[in-house]
Amino acid sequence: MLDPEVRQWLDIGAEYLTAVGTVGAVIVALYFSGKDRWEKISVSAAIHHFVPPGRTFAESIRLYGLTATNIGFASLTVQKLCWRVGVFRTKALYVIPPGPLEEWATDHLPKTLRRGDWLTVRGPEQQFIDGLTPLLEQVGEHPFPTLALRSVQVGVETSTGKRFFARPNWDVTKILREQFDVFRKSHSHR
Numbered sequence: 001m002l003d004p005e006v007r008q009w010l011d012i013g014a015e016y017l018t019a020v021g022t023v024g025a026v027i028v029a030l031y032f033s034g035k036d037r038w039e040k041i042s043v044s045a046a047i048h049h050f051v052p053p054g055r056t057f058a059e060s061i062r063l064y065g066l067t068a069t070n071i072g073f074a075s076l077t078v079q080k081l082c083w084r085v086g087v088f089r090t091k092a093l094y095v096i097p098p099g100p101l102e103e104w105a106t107d108h109l110p111k112t113l114r115r116g117d118w119l120t121v122r123g124p125e126q127q128f129i130d131g132l133t134p135l136l137e138q139v140g141e142h143p144f145p146t147l148a149l150r151s152v153q154v155g156v157e158t159s160t161g162k163r164f165f166a167r168p169n170w171d172v173t174k175i176l177r178e179q180f181d182v183f184r185k186s187h188s189h190r
Contacts, residue, residue, distance in 0.1 A: 040072035041113070041164040045154040047125065047171035064128035064172065066121045068156045068164070070113035077112045077159040078119050084153045084165050085138050092155075092163060093134055110159065119156070129179055136183040149180055 049060040081095040107119045142148035155165035
């Protein structure tokens with residue numbers, strides 16, 4: 001037989017454990033009930049090489065490519081491609097995707113992405129460079145252009161108005177720096 005005082009402490013401990021278990025069960029239930037509404041897109045931008053049939057890698061065509069993958073649980077529709085400039089006062093600039101270039105396996109916007117689906121937009125590197133003028137102008141207007149250039153991110157905007165961004169890879173960053181240097185020099189002579 002247990003001492004009545006020990007039994008009382010065991011009963012109190014059991015009640016506390018039951019309460020903690022109940023709170024934990026409610027938290028887990030709330031977590032899983034909202035999980036199907038999570039919106040998350042992983043974005044990457046890189047330079048790819050397209051090797052035409054019968055050609056070597058040295059004869060490849062350099063393509064700018066943006067990939068957006070739905071890693072959330074909700075289905076999302078990607079409406080626009082965009083850039084983000086700035087650290088504290090960020091500004092989003094929208095990009096017009098390349099026209100129908102079936103040769104490059106480019107998806108067309110808008111595109112609905114379920115969990116695990118992705119969107120790929122590709123275009124020739126020169127077309128990408130030619131479309132950088134609005135971005136470079138925005139960077140040039142910033143009080144600290146070098147800092148603004150380092151803060152540039154590429155992204156997508158969904159039909160719900162949410163934007164998802166990521167830093168471009170090294171090749172794209174290098175192109176941005178080179179083009180910004182050319183842009184600065186061309187505008188300093190005016």
